[in-house]
Amino acid sequence: MPGDKSMSHRALILGGMADGVTRIRGLLEGDDVLRTAVAVGALGAGTERVGPGEWIVRGAKWQSPAAPIDCGNSGTAARLLMGAVAGFPISATFTGDASLSSRPMERVLGPLRSMGARTEGSTLPLTIHGGGLTGIRFMNEKASAQVKSAILLAGLRADGEVDVIEPAPSRDHTENMLRQFGCEVVTERSRIALGQHRSLIGTDVTIAGDPSSAAFPIVAALIVPGSQVTVRNVMLNPLRAGLLITLREMGAGIQVKNERIEGGEPVADLAVATSSLSGVEVPAHRAPSMIDEYPILAVAAAFAEGRTVMHGLAELRVKESDRLAAIVAGLLECGVEAREEGDSLIVEGRGAPPRAAVTYRLITIIASR
Template sequence: MSHAPTPRPLRLAAAGPLTGAMTVPGDKSISHRALMFAGLAVGESRIRGLLEGEDVLATAAALRAMGATIERSAEGEWRVHGVGVGGLLQPQVALEMGNSGTSTRLLMGLVASHPIVATFTGDASLSKRPMGRVIEPLARMGAGFAAAPGDRLPLTLRGRCPAVPIDYTLPVASAQVKSAVLLAGLNTPGITRVREPVPTRDHSERMLRGFGAELTVEETGEGRVISLHGEAELRAQDIVVPGDPSSAGFWLVAASIVPGSDVTVRNVLMNPTRTGLLTALRLMGASIETMAEREVGGETVADLRVRHAPLTAIEVPPDLAPSMIDEYPILFVAAAFARGTTVARGAHELRVKESDRIAAMAAALGLAGLTVREHEDGLSIEGRDGDPLPGTANGTTVASLLDHRIAMSMAVAGMHSARGIAIDDAAPIATSYPTFLDTATSLGAATTWLNR
C-alpha cells in the first residue's frame, strides 16, 4: 500500500488564473469509518464516493484480512459484506498500513475487543509516529501490546474478549483516539464513555448512530461526553461520502492567492468540526461563497465558490486548531501571500503527523524565499502582500518528507511563484488525493516532472 520507493520530483509554476469547477475526492475520515462500520455490520452495505487513495485502500485490505468481503464495481460503488460485531477473524498476515495513521489507530481499537492477535506494519514515515496515546486507553480495556521502542510500529496487538468498559477523558484533542476507544467499545459489555474537553470531528458518533449503535452525546460544562452501549448490532447501510474539506482546502487557498482565479468546488463536507480553515481564510479576507447547502446522509454539504482576493495577516484563533489540524500546512501557504505577519499557533499535534509539519513547512517556505519563525506549536509567517514567492533556485527542491500534505501545500505555493517550486517527491500525494495533479492541470497550473 505504500507509494513507490523511487522519488518523483515535480515543479509547480505560475501559469495565469485558475478557473473551473471540480469535485474533490471523498472525505478521508468518513471513508475510513464507512468501511470499518460496514465491515462490522450485518448484511451488505453500499458506499458511493469513497476516497480511493492508498490510506483508505489500506483499511479495506486489513478488513478483508479479518473476514469482511469488500468489492468495487466497475461504476465505482463499493459493496461490503460485514462479519458482525465480534465476528472479526484472525488475520493470517501482518496488516500493512502504508502511510495511514488513521487506519492504524482506528483498526487497533477495532481489534482490541476481539479474541484475535494482529500485527501492524507501515512505511518508514508511519513507523516513526508514536502510538502510545491509543495504546494507553486500549490497554486499560484489557488489550495487550508489543511495540517497537517508543510505542511505534511494527506493533502486535492481542485483543481481549470480553474487554473492560472504561470512562476515559482524552488528554489531548484527538478524534483518532476517541474513535479507537469507541470502536473497541462496540464489542465490550456495558457502557464505554469518552470525555473530550475540546470537541473534535464527530464522524464516528454520527455514523455509529446511523448504523444502529446506541450512542448518546451530552454537552457539559467540562466538554462533551460520548456514551456507547456495547455488544451492539450494526445494520448495513447505503452511504454517500461527501467531498473531503481537507482536499478542498488546497483549491480554496490556490484560487485565493493566484490573481484572476475563480474556482468552484462542489459537494464539500461542511461538518462544523471540519470548517476551521474556511473560518480562518474568511478572517483573512478570502472571497468564498457557500452555495446550495444541503443534507446528504446526515452530513451537511455545499458548493464553495472562491475568487482571488487580497489576504490580510491574522493571529489564528487557537480554538480553531481541532477543526483544521490537517489544514495548517495549506493555511501557512495562504499566510505567505497575506499583508503582514500571520501568527498560527495552538497546533502541537502537527509535530507528530506524517512528518513534523511545523518544521517541514518552515524549511520548505524558507527555501521558497519566505521569512518564517518557528514556534513549538506553530509558525509566524511574514507575508508578501500578494506578490509571488521567489520560488526555489535551480537544483534546489523542498523536502516533502513522505508527507502528502507538505507536497500538496508547496505545490499550491508554486502556483504563484516567480521561479516555480520544485518538490523532491510528489508520489506521497497518492495516499489521499490521487487526482490532485490532474485537477491542478485542468484548472490551469503548470506542472513539470523533473529528471533525477
C-alpha cells in the same frame, strides 16, 4: 471533490463489523484507504469494488488474520483498526512503513489496555490481543479523533459504560457514522458515550467531499489574480471547518451554495474569488478542526498583508514528517519570512507573491528533460 478520507476509512471498518451488506458511494480510493479495505477483508469481511468509488462490504464476525496487517503510511488505518480488532477475541499484528513505524501509538494502546486488551509493542510493528473488554471513562485531552474513535470501536463489543470526555471537541465522523449504522451514541456537551444498543446494521453510505482536498483549489483561487472557482461537494462539518473560518477572517471571498446533507454530514458548493488577504491570529483551540490544512494556510499567509500567527501546532510534529519544520523550510526557500516559536508558526506576509524557490525550479528543469 474526491471523497473524504476520514469518512472512507470509517465506512469500510463499520461495514466490515456490521450485520448484512453495506454499499458505499464516493469512497476515496487512495493508498491509505485501500490499505483499510485490504485489512477489513483479511479480518474476515467481504469487500468488493463494483465501480469507481463504489464498494460493497459484507460484514462478518472478525477472525485473526493469516498475516500481519500492513497499514502502509496511514495512521488512521492503524489506530482505528486497532480499536476495532480489540473488541474481538482475536489477535492481529500491525505493520507499516518506516515513517508510520516511528509514530506514537501509545495514545491508543493505553486506553485499549485499560479496557482489557493485551498489547505487544508500543510502535509498529505491534500486536493486539482482543476480546473480553470492559467499559472505560477516558479523558481525551489531546482532542484526538483517532483515539476517541478507537475507543468507541472497541467499546462496541465491551461490557459496561464507554464514555469519552473531551475538553476540546475533536472530529465527530465516527459518532455520526455509528448512528447511521444503527448504533446508539449519546452526546452531551463534552461527553460522548455509547448507548445500550451497540449492534451495527449494514446500510448505504455516501461519502461527502474531502475538505482537506478542497483547501488547495480554494487557496489557489484566492491568491491567483482574476480567479473565480466553484469547488463542488465539500463537507462542511463544523469540526472540519477551521480553514474556512480562518480564511474568511483574513478577508476571503467565499460563498456557500447548494447546502445539503449527504452521508450524515453537511455538504455544499463553495464559490471562491480572488481576494485581498490580511494576516490574522489563529487560536490554538481551532487546530483540531484544520490540522491538515495548516500547510496550505501558510501559503495563503505568505500572500496576505501582515503577520499571521498560528498557535497549537504540536500535532504537526508527529505526522508523516515534522510538518511544522517542513512548512518553515519551504517558505524560507521561497523568500518568505517564517519561523517557529514553540508550537506556533509565524508567517510575515507581504501582500505579494513570493519568489520561486530554486529547489523547485531545479526539479522542474530536471522533469522537463
